[in-house]
Amino acid sequence: MLRFILVRLLSSLPTIFIVLTISFFMIRIAPGGPFNLERPLDPATLANIKAVYHLDQPVWLQYLYYIGNVFQGDFGPSFIYKDYTVAELILQALPYSIILGLWALAIAVFGGVAMGIYAALRQNSWADYLLMGIAALGNTVPNFVIGPILSLIFALGLGLVPTGSWGNGGFRNLVLPVIVLALPQLAVFARLTRGSMIEALRADHVRTARAYGLPFRSVVGVHALRAGLMPAVSYLGPTAASVLTGSIIVETIFSLPGVGRYFVLGALNRDYTLVMGTVVLISVFIVVLNLLVDVIYAFIDPRVRYE
Template sequence: MLRYVLKRLLTAIPTMFVIITISFFLMRLAPGGPFNLEKGLNPVIKANLERQYHLDDTLLQQYLRYLGGLLHGDFGPTYTSPDFTVAEKFAAALPFSIQLGSIALLLALVLGTVLGIIAALFQNRSADYAVIATATAGSTIPTFVIAPLFQLFFALTLKWLPVGGWGDGALVNKIGPIVTLMLPQLAIVARLMRGSMIEALRAHHIRTARALGLSDFSVIVRHALRGALLPIISYAGPAAAALLTGSIIVETIFAIPGIGREFVLGALNRDYTVVMGTVVLIAVFTILFNLIVDILYGVVDPRVRYD
């Protein structure tokens, strides 16, 4: 197992290199720059700012300098917030995204798994149809529609919750973004769980377990569920990376100072280092969570071995 983990980590190095390279040059191809948005900025001041941040160097020199900084764990300075580095901004924003994303993912996995099992056990009945209808609606309605409707109904109409903002981190401030983040994931998990559980319940070893007189609880939890969880584990890896590094739409609509909102502001202001730092962070999370998924495969399914 250790050899496999080390091999995966080594293969992640060229993957990260390709991601960083493509993202870096694509950012530079976009029109404008971090100091082109200032109206009436003196050309001399602009030239001095570009010289200070080495933006007057050739593109290759900027690229090599950025790679050198990353090798030392330096994401670079921010162009729009001179008092902060990208690492300091991420250190302040990441806890908000992780807190909301982890709760939303946990609720989606637990509730989606339960709903999927119920739908599979009552296949082609009213409970199954209700779960399918809910899952279909949750997976097709985008978050930029769910979030404003949630604010309109629960905040502006009923006045049960605040419209947005983090406030002091109270539960009422978190409910809106958590529910909005959770619903699409819950719908996908429920549909995956339903399909995989139906397939697992039709397996030969499940029929044998029933023939031996095992209880329904033992058959479902100890035998069928273990195999049915594999698609959920596969999906949980990239879903966790996306949620824990912040949702761009949800954090922007609910005014949550997380990574997603920093990415939006950085893209609007052509803050190259903030956007690049977000891309690198998401790539690292994705690679790590996919590695964790592969390890969990070996734990859940005894047929999987990484010798």
């Protein structure tokens, strides 16, 4: 297992390198720049600023500078937040995104799996149709629509919660962002679990276990659930990476100081280094969490071995 983990980590380095390269050139090709202000700077001042950040060099040379610094753990200074480096901004924002993401991930995983199992055990009943209808609604309505609607009802209309901001990080401040962030993922987990559980309950080994007279809870919880959870576990890696590093839309709607909000501000202001830092962070999260999912496979399904 240790050899497998080391090989996967080493093989993931080219993936991160490719993502980093594509992102670097895409943001540089986009029109505009970090110092294109409404009131243009003096040409001599602009030239000095570009020289400080190596923006007066050819793009390929800027790329080599940046890659060399990244491999040394230096993501460079922020072009917009001039008193901070990108690493400092990410370290400040990441705890907020992780707290928000952990709550949303827990609700999505446990709530979605529970809904999927319940719907599968009562297939084609009114409970199945109701739960899958809710899941379909959560999966089709985007969170940039759900967020303002919930804020309009519960914040502006009823006055139960604030419209935004982190505040003290309490329940009233986080309940709407967590629900908006978790709802689409909860819907996906519910639908994946329902489909896989229905298939698992019809498998030969499950039918055999029921024919031997094993208790229903044992048949479902031991024999069917392991196979039924495999698609949900597969989806867990990228989902966890997306919610733990912060939802761009949710953090922007509710004015939360997370990584996603910095990504939006960096993209709008052409803050190259800030955008690239968030891209690297998300890429690393996806690689590590997908590796964790592969390890979980071996514990859920005994047929999976990595020797």
